[in-house]
Amino acid sequence: MYISNYSALNKIVRIFYAFVETSMLFWLIGEISINKLIKYVFRRAWIVLLILVSFCFIFPDAIIYYKTVNGLLIAFSSSFCLLKILEENETDKSILFIWILLGIFFYFFSTFFFMSLLSSYIGVRIWYGQNIVNITTNLIYFIGFLRARQPVK
Numbered sequence: 001m002y003i004s005n006y007s008a009l010n011k012i013v014r015i016f017y018a019f020v021e022t023s024m025l026f027w028l029i030g031e032i033s034i035n036k037l038i039k040y041v042f043r044r045a046w047i048v049l050l051i052l053v054s055f056c057f058i059f060p061d062a063i064i065y066y067k068t069v070n071g072l073l074i075a076f077s078s079s080f081c082l083l084k085i086l087e088e089n090e091t092d093k094s095i096l097f098i099w100i101l102l103g104i105f106f107y108f109f110s111t112f113f114f115m116s117l118l119s120s121y122i123g124v125r126i127w128y129g130q131n132i133v134n135i136t137t138n139l140i141y142f143i144g145f146l147r148a149r150q151p152v153k
Helices: 008-032 036-042 045-058 063-089 093-116 121-125 130-149
Strands: none
Touching: 008 036, 008 045, 008 063, 008 093, 008 121, 036 045, 045 063, 063 093, 093 130
C-alpha cells in the first residue's frame, strides 16, 4: 500500500506532505500575484497552516477536511490571480505563470470532488478519475513550458 500500511509513520508523512504542499502553493501564488494584499497574506500563510495542520495529529480524520478546504482556497486564489494577470494585459511577460496558474486551478478544482470523497466507498471506486486529472494537469504544464520557450512576437 503506502509507506507502512496506515501506520503512525504513514499518517505523519501524509500530514507533513499536506502541510508542505499547501505552504509552497500559497507561497507561489503569493509570488505570482499582482495584488499586494494577496502577496502579503499568501507569503505568510504557512503560519496559519502550521496551526491548522497540528489538529490533524490530534484528529487524524481532519486531514481530509484540511486538504479539501485548502484545495478550494488554492483553486479560487489561483483563478483570481490568473484573472488579474489577464485583466492587466500582462500576458507577454508572464505566459509561463498563466499556464502554471491554469494547471493549479484545474488540478485543485477537479480533485476537490475526489478528495472530499476519499474516505468513502464511492471515492475508492472513482479514483481512476484522479489519474485522468493528473495526466491532464501535466499536459497543461507541458504546453505552458513549450509556449514559454517560444519567442514573443
